[in-house]
Amino acid sequence: MDFFAHQDRARRNTGWLVVLFIIAVTLLVFLANFCIAVTIGWTELNAVKPNGTSSFNIILDQFSWKRFIYVGIAIWCVVLGAIIFKRLQLSEGGKRVAESLGGHRIYPNSDNADERRVLNVVEEMALASGMPVPPVYLLAYEVGINAFAAGNSPSDAVIGVTRGCINLLNRDELQGVIAHEFSHILNGDMRLNMRLITALHGIEFIGGMGEVLLRVRSNRSGAQVFLLGGALWIIGFLGTFFGDMIRSAVSRQREFLADASAVQFTRNPQGIADALKVIGGHQAGTSISSPATGEVSHIFFGQALSRLGGMFDTHPPLMDRILRVQPEWNGAFIYKEVQKEAPETEAEDRNKEKLAKAVAMGAALNGEFIDPAELLLQGNIVSVQEGLSHIPDALRGQAHDPLGASALMLGLLFSDDEAVYQKQLGYLKQKPTPGLLELIQQQTPALEQLSRALYLPLLELSMPALKCLSAEQYKLFKQRLLLLIRADEEVDLFEWCLFQELQHYLDPEFGKVRNLRPRYREMQQVAEPYRLVLSVLVYEGHDDSEDIERAFNRGIGSAGLYNLTILPADACELxxxxxxxxxxxxxxxHLKPRMLMGFVNAVKQDGVITPVEREIVRSIAAVMDSPVPSLDEPQG
Structure with a gap:
């Protein structure tokens, strides 16, 4: 998948969304004026009908440009007001959408076998796609098989699954569904979906007002209120009609792309094909019963709600999706009863031996030693599963607990220098959290033995647990991070990388973060900062002066900035x-892929990619709010 090409396509779709939205609201203004003219004309007809004047002319006489303008302004104000309100609601990210649908967060330390399975699948998919692990929400009372991804960016994204999804799908099928949702995050669809929710809420809000007025009972003005409510309801119905039409126009084709991307992620077309077949054989299908489904129906894996006879469904027909993935399909669906599988830990144990044998055989055939820790960073789901098995179970367990995850991140910052170490201990003792220091000291031996290449993956596994902290706990955690980092009165690159990723992906959970507005359209506008970042990267990853020069030249060549020269090492301050x-x-x-690929090609230049280089590139990508480019593909 080309993330940035899809981002550009999503931006073009956003432009079409704006055009369709303006057309829809303009039509609503005309329809509102028509309804007002009919209502006033009907009143006139009931009062007295002048001789020789037709009913049509009486109604036509009620049209007024002055009223047209006032009504138009009123409707636009209502629509824009509703949009602003919804946008403020959704500024909290995907969790707001999940909660509106009745979802509750699956805590990372859950011991339920089905929940544990979906959490592990989400972890693997996140690491394979170069993303932080998002929180998972369960729609516990939804028996339909469905899932969704929601959020304004990867930093506040969540994955939602229904009870039917985790009870009826096996691991491979669930993996296909989750991969489909991750593709929506990576190709920009998720952000477009959130904008669609916001924009269409304004149109459909008018219909809601009409329904309220229709329920009003008044002895003195019942007829007038009823007529106004009926007019608003008609307008609102038409608004819903336009909303469904826009959802359908924007959403359908993207589902085929997401299915194809799921196959690319998992290398297993059978998984998502079988998931779709199970849906076809399930009585409840993909239906969602939540009252909030209407405005978010387009974000789901399958058709959550069908109106107007399916004319404006947001998803392609199920059979068409299966045939796109599996052209040889014989048309038979899969019928399942709810059954419990073996606990996820047992399934993992069965997979570990197979994966380890495959990796060992590959290494023997190639005559090479493969560091198992490096497998975690290859962007392949099978490699990720094998790489995760090399993180000690004790550390993985702690990464799923808020206190344990906090202890892991703080433990990674402890210094080897005894004086600095004692100073760091003193900081933690100033505002002690019961059990925290003991946990850190307990984890220290395992952390000291952990491969450096697994530091950031361990951080990303800890993200969902850290997002379960309270706002006050997170504030204290962040203060402690800064104290430990500054204990030696300097900040090294690893400390910057760790703090940057934590801050970037956790801050949106605990407060509203203002989205950056792009301001640089040409590479020349970012030439100097790019030069500095690339210089630091090549100095950190290479020792030989010729390698440094070659890596820098490859980086600027990939970015199209051929006239830059490397900065002196002493000018590269952190x-x-x-x-x-x-x-x-x-x-x-459109500029970000060139810059990121420049960094990637620079670190690939000498054929050796160090953990430090990986950490820097991953952290730069996090700050740029972009997925991490693959560091293990052949140089292009």
């Missing part, structure tokens, strides 16, 4: 580096 990375984040989406 403070300026941090500021430069933030400047790159203000580039327009």
């Amino acid at each position: 403070g300026e580096f941090r500021a430069a990375v933030k400047e790159l984040a203000y580039a327009y989406p």
Whole structure:
């Protein structure tokens, strides 16, 4: 998948969304004026009908440009007001959508076998796609088989699954569904979906007002209120009609793309094909019963709600989706009863031996040693499953608990210098949290033995648990991070990388974060910050001066900035580096792939990719709010 190409396509779709929205509201203005003219004309007809005057002319006489303008302004104000309100609601990210549908968060330390399975699948898919692990929400009372991804960006994204989804799908089928949802996050569809919810809420809000007025009972003005409510309801119905039409126009084709992307992620077309077949054989299908389904129906894996005889369904027919993935399908669906599978830990144990044998055989055939920790970073789901098995069970268990995850992140920052270490201990003892220091000291031996390549994956596994902290706990956790980092009175690159990823992906959970507005359209506008960031990257990853020069030249060549020269090593200060990375984040989406691929090609130049290089590239990508490019594909 080309994330940035899809981002550009999503931006074009957003443009079409704006055009369709303006047309829809304009039509509503005309219809509102028509309804008002009919209502007033009907009143006139009931009062007295002048001789020789037709009913049509009486109604036509009620049209007034002055009223037309006033009504138009009123409707636009109502629509825009509703949009602003909804936008403020959704600024909290995907969790707001999940909660509106009746979902509750599956805690990372859940011991339920079905919940544990979906959590593990989401973890694997996130690491394979270079994303932080998102929280998972369960729609516990929905028996239909469905799922969704919601959020404004990868940092506040959530994955939602229904009870039917986790009870009826096996691991491979569930993996296909989750991969489909991750593709929506990575190709920009998720952000477009959120904008669609916001825009269409304004149109459909008018219909809601009409329904309220229709329920009003008044002895003195019942007829007038009823007529006004009926008019608004008709307008609102037409608004819903336009909304469904826009959802359908924007959504259908993207589902085929997401299905194809799921196959690309998992390398297993059978998984998502069988999931679709199970849906076809399930009585409840993909239906969602929540009252909030209407305005978010387009975000689901399958058709959550069908209106107007399916004329404007947001998803293609089920059979068409299956045949796209599996052209040889014989038309038979899969019929399942709810059954409990073996606990996820047992399934993992069965997979570990097979995966380990496959990796060992591959290494023997190639005559090479493969560091198991490096498998976790290859962007392949099978490699990720094998790589995760090399993180000690004790550390993985702690990563699923809020206190344990906090202890892991703080433990990674402890210094080898005894004086600094004692100073760091002193900081943690100032405002002690019961059990925290003991946990850190308990984890220290395992952390000291952990491969450096697994530090950031361990961080990403900890994200859902850290998002379960309270706002006050997160504030204290962040303060402790800064104290430990500054204990030696300097900030090294690893400390910057760790803090940057934590801050970028956790801050949206605990407060509203203002989205960056792009301001750089040309590469030349970011040439200097790019030069500084690339210089730091190549100095950190290479020792030989010729390798440094070649890596820098490859990086600027990939970005199309051929006239730049590398900065002297003493000019590459970390403070300026941090500021430069933030400047790159203000580039327009079409520039980001060139910059990121420049960094990737620079670290690939010598054929050796160090954990430090990985950490820097992953952190730069996080600041730029972009998926991490693959570091293990052949150089292009």
